[in-house]
Amino acid sequence: MPRMTPLLDRNEQFARAYAPVPLGLPTAQVLIVTCLDHRIDPAIVLGLQLGEAPVIRNAGGRVTPAVIDDIAYLAFLAEQLSGRQGPADTLFEVAVVHHTQCGTGFLDDPDFRRRAAEATGVPEAALGASAVADPHVTVKADVERLLASPLLSPKVSVSGHVYDIATGRVTTTLDARYP
Numbered sequence: 816m817p818r819m820t821p822l823l824d825r826n827e828q829f830a831r832a833y834a835p836v837p838l839g840l841p842t843a844q845v846l847i848v849t850c851l852d853h854r855i856d857p858a859i860v861l862g863l864q865l866g867e868a869p870v871i872r873n874a875g876g877r878v879t880p881a882v883i884d885d886i887a888y889l890a891f892l893a894e895q896l897s898g899r900q901g902p903a904d905t906l907f908e909v910a911v912v913h914h915t916q917c918g919t920g921f922l923d924d925p926d927f928r929r930r931a932a933e934a935t936g937v938p939e940a941a942l943g944a945s946a947v948a949d950p951h952v953t954v955k956a957d958v959e960r961l962l963a964s965p966l967l968s969p970k971v972s973v974s975g976h977v978y979d980i981a982t983g984r985v986t987t988t989l990d991a992r993y994p
């Protein structure tokens with residue numbers, strides 16, 4: 816049996832009670848950047864409903880150039896959409912959420928990183944850039960990186976948080992601030 820079969824059955828259940836959400840501003844006025852780890856789905860952890868918040872996920876939840884590009888585009892799009900209702904002073908808050916027990920933490924070890932680079936063909940520097948050994952340290956670095964980017968709209972604020980896999984609790988490391 817294809818592995819997607821049970822998930823498609825769940826989707827059938829979902830679609831039966833589904834009501835489509837029109838394209839518009841995210842109603843929570845928050846954009847989440849977090850890790851792709853299957854133990855930290857923001858919809859479940861933060862109780863997000865459809866239409867509330869865009870989510871960008873990668874290994875570690877790191878603020879990479881690709882993530883910054885996406886945020887720049889989403890800010891432009893939000894500005895366009897809000898323009899229909901009158902120009903907005905603020906658009907949304909980017910919440911960067913790193914977590915404990917991150918699988919990218921192994922990449923902090925030079926020997927592991929070298930072996931991973933050899934096995935995958937991914938440059939060692941790129942692997943090192945996604946490492947989250949201490950989420951409290953990396954989340955601060957990524958909030959600062961995003962705030963320092965010339966691509967970040969002045970109408971977008973940035974905050975930093977850590978999700979604890981052991982307790983299920985999200986704590987705020989850096990309160991939201993504008994560039």
Ligand SMILES: [Zn+2]
Pocket residue numbers: 850851852874875876914916917918919
């Ligand atoms: Zn992770």
